[in-house]
Amino acid sequence: MAGSVNKVILVGNLGADPEVKSFQNGGKVCNLRIATSESWKDRMSGERKERTEWHSVAIFSEGLAGVAERFLRKGSKVYLEGQLRTRKWQDQSGNDRYTTEVVLQGPGAVLTMLDGAPGGGGQGGGFGGGGRSQGGGDWSGGSSGFGGGDYDDFGGGGFGGGSGRSSGGGRGGAGGPNFDNDLDDEVPF
Numbered sequence: 046m047a048g049s050v051n052k053v054i055l056v057g058n059l060g061a062d063p064e065v066k067s068f069q070n071g072g073k074v075c076n077l078r079i080a081t082s083e084s085w086k087d088r089m090s091g092e093r094k095e096r097t098e099w100h101s102v103a104i105f106s107e108g109l110a111g112v113a114e115r116f117l118r119k120g121s122k123v124y125l126e127g128q129l130r131t132r133k134w135q136d137q138s139g140n141d142r143y144t145t146e147v148v149l150q151g152p153g154a155v156l157t158m159l160d161g162a163p164g165g166g167g168q169g170g171g172f173g174g175g176g177r178s179q180g181g182g183d184w185s186g187g188s189s190g191f192g193g194g195d196y197d198d199f200g201g202g203g204f205g206g207g208s209g210r211s212s213g214g215g216r217g218g219a220g221g222p223n224f225d226n227d228l229d230d231e232v233p234f
Contacts, residue, residue, distance in 0.1 A: 051128045053147045055100060056159070057081035059121045063113045075110035077102040079123065079147075101146040102127065109149055109156045116158060126155040 060078040067073045079102055084095040102125065104110045117123065127149040136142050149156060 052126065052153070053129055054124075054126050055079055055081060055102075055147065056124050057100070057122070059117055059119050059123065060099065062119050063117050065110065065114050072105070073107070073110055075104040075113045077104070077113065077117070077123075079125070101144065103130075103146050103148050104154070104156070105148065105150040106154045109154055112156060122159040124155070124157040124159055125149060126153065128153070 057079040060080050064076045065073055066076070079100045080097050081100065082095055082097040084093060086092070087094050104113055125147070127147045129145060130148040131143055131145045134142050134144065
């Protein structure tokens, strides 16, 4: 169907350490449980309320699975982009069951550590499953850059945080590459 979109963006915390399973063909999947929460003040009672949603995430992208396995731990704060996918399986009684999960696979997959690598001094790091120009797959070194994605032609894009490298990372923070987007449109001859 033309014009449809299947994209999920989550910002949340891991509820457990990543679980990695290997396949006979040499591939692997990394499973995460991500908690997202929202809070509000109840209008009637005035008390603070909170609701937490749990999301199952399956990372099939080899590079992102390796990053998750090496750097993520219970409590890690992450930003991720993937797709919803429902799979069918059978329980021990032979009954058909269905599970809907967020899948990170292919060039649109993005995983960013918002609280940095363990012992990394609180810097965020971004990893993408691919992208245009310099964007995908680069460490984003910015303070909280949602880098490594496919946002623009200048290397990942973002919301804050400069880049520790000349490629990847975010625009809009000090220390990153300074691109002048006001390009001269006139032909020089």
